[in-house]
Amino acid sequence: MSSASVSLDSNRPRAAAPTTRKVRRRRQWWPYGYMAPVLIVLGVVFGYSFVEVVHYSFYAGSIGSLVWVGTANYRELATDPQFIHSMFNNFKLLFTVPIVTVLALAIALMINTAFRGVRQYRAILFLPYILPATAMGLSFSYLLQGNGVLDALLTKLHVGFLIHDWLGSPSWVMFSIGGVIVWQQLGFGVVVFSAALLAVPAETVEAARIDGANWWVVQRRILIPQIRRIIEFFVILQAIIVLSSVFTYVYVLTGGGPAYSSSVMEFYIYQNGFENGSIGIASAGAVVLLVIASVFIALYLWVRIRAAKDTR
Amino acid sequence: MQHVRNIARQLTLIILSVISLYPVWFMLSTALKTSQNYTLNPTGLPLHPTMGNFTAVFADWPVLTWMRNSLVATAVSVVISTVISIMAAFAIVFGRAKGRETLFRSNIALMAIPPVALLVPMYMLMVSAHLINQLPSVIIFYTGLLIPFSIFFFVNFFREIPEELVEAAYIDGAPHHRVLRSVILPISGASTVTLVIVNAIFVWNELLVALVFLQSNSSRTLMAGLALYQGRYVTNEPLLMAAAFLSILPLTVLYVFGQRFFVRGLTAGMGK
Structure with a gap:
């Protein structure tokens, strides 16, 4: 078997360590066969869709009767207050990113020692992250509705002035949706940061302690800088999530209401494409979303590749 | 001092755990109530738990x-x-x-x-x-x-x-x-x-x-x-x-x- 002998390659590529010496090696053909199935599926789901979504964004009309309209869809988006508002709502949700990050980091630092129940607490905090947003959104819709459970609790606690129609008031609704997002993402952050903190060498912390650093200084000068890369990465990931994966919360909690005030880009695309049948507008909206998301995806790639280089 | 810090930590974690679990508990406790029971007392314990809602979901x-x-x-x-x-x-x-x-x-x-x-x-x-x-x-x-x-x-x-x-x-x-x-x-x-x-x-x-x-x-x-x-x-x-x-x-x-x-x-x- 000729391929068997060439495979005895001590220069097998490690994480992102390509191309230096392998150029001299004979190219193999079998890997293409092994990669073919995913290439086909990725080609259809991503490749085809990327091309077609741009294509459809220059057309108007519904399935079967599409007409070329040039950039009219984009011009319409730019002047459609509903789209602008939806985009703005996605940006508003970015407020959850620092909240989740700071809270998760604080909790992770707090439980960064062995004490009774630490694993159970972590397991409980992580649970919301795995639960379906559809079902939990239903639960929250009853908790947060006007005169709902939260309002009843606020009355009992004698802070009745805080009572709101959390989902029914245009000025509060994005905060409420953001609150549910924080509820679901927090445990993820705690677990991610906890794992990163565990990986910080104990000697580093010990050395600082011997030099007389107190608890607060150890956290701020030693631990947080040590896990800086993970924090950066987490922040970018959360930003991508609130920009492009919050449809379920909006659909279940408010249906975009009241009167479009909680619509986000995904919801706008869904409504135009599949409730109003404007394929072109929906596609143009999707392209705008992709362009915005790609800024964050580029950041995310940069952080990821840099991290891979660090660990090499 | 260490003692106080421990209690504060436990307390914080208990509150966080309650917040994490409450929406799930609310789901279950509500599912075990009749409609009237829920309307009368949405947050209370399901004192007379019923499986009626589950059977209704499967039936209807x-x-x-x-x-x-x-x-x-x-x-x-x-x-x-x-x-x-x-x-x-x-x-x-x-x-x-x-x-x-x-x-x-x-x-x-x-x-x-x-x-x-x-x-x-x-x-x-x-x-x-x-x-x-x-x-x-x-x-x-x-x-x-x-x-x-x-x-x-x-x-x-x-x-x-x-x-x-x-x-x-x-x-x-x-x-x-x-x-x-x-x-x-x-x-x-x-x-x-x-x-x-x-x-x-x-x-x-x-x-x-x-x-x-x-x-x-x-x-x-x-x-x-x-x-x-x-x-x-x-x-x-x-x-x-x-x-x-x-x-x-x-x-x-x-x-x-x-x-x-x-x-x-x-x-x-x-x-x-």
Whole structure:
């Protein structure tokens, strides 16, 4: 078997360590066969869709009767207050990113020692992250509705002035949706940061302690800088999530209401494409979303590749 | 001082735990009440628990069909994506073909693409393939969405496998598929379970694609059905909460027993 002998390659590529010496090696053909199935599926789901979504964004009309309209869809988006508002709502949700990050980091630092129940607490905090947003959104819709459970609790606690129609008031609704997002993402952050903190060498912390650093200084000068890369990465990931994966919360909690005030880009695309049948507008909206998301995806790639280089 | 700090920590964690669990508890306790009991006392304990809402959900809703659909969509897309991703990751790590590093890096980028951006073209494609209202439509889409993370996950895992293991098999003249099957797979069990769980959570919980592609009652997944019936039954809180509780039950039970797989898998993307 000729391929068997060439495979005895001590220069097998490690994480992102390509191309230096392998150029001299004979190219193999079998890997293409092994990669073919995913290439086909990725080609259809991503490749085809990327091309077609741009294509459809220059057309108007519904399935079967599409007409070329040039950039009219984009011009319409730019002047459609509903789209602008939806985009703005996605940006508003970015407020959850620092909240989740700071809270998760604080909790992770707090439980960064062995004490009774630490694993159970972590397991409980992580649970919301795995639960379906559809079902939990239903639960929250009853908790947060006007005169709902939260309002009843606020009355009992004698802070009745805080009572709101959390989902029914245009000025509060994005905060409420953001609150549910924080509820679901927090445990993820705690677990991610906890794992990163565990990986910080104990000697580093010990050395600082011997030099007389107190608890607060150890956290701020030693631990947080040590896990800086993970924090950066987490922040970018959360930003991508609130920009492009919050449809379920909006659909279940408010249906975009009241009167479009909680619509986000995904919801706008869904409504135009599949409730109003404007394929072109929906596609143009999707392209705008992709362009915005790609800024964050580029950041995310940069952080990821840099991290891979660090660990090499 | 240390003592005070410990109490403060325990107290904070108890409050956080209550906040984390309360929406689930509210779901269960409401599901166990009659409509009148709920209206009279929404937050109280279900003092006279009833299974009536659960029996009603099974009797009046096509919830068993939805569950079966969710199960089929999840099982098929997870199995296909896992198998073909293992093959691709094996080729990326142990083969030498031009473009494998490009494939790996593109997958990292694809992991972050919002599914909604692909929705219109995929819908048009499914319409022309006459697959709307049929499970294969979502299965194809989900398989595609699962691949990038799966490849990323397996490539990182395979790169940790000692080279000697693989080399020894090749010296013995084993063909590639045998190396994959009898060297790589036997040591990939725990990782594969982890990945399968992560992917299954994604598909089971997914709403947007299911909502758009599956519009007939007999083809809906559990989440799509739940979201649709929300509008119809919004004033019957206990009934809706019973259905919602059924939808979170499988994952919650799995989580209680296999917690470490969930945690390891869902945070795997945060490494390197």
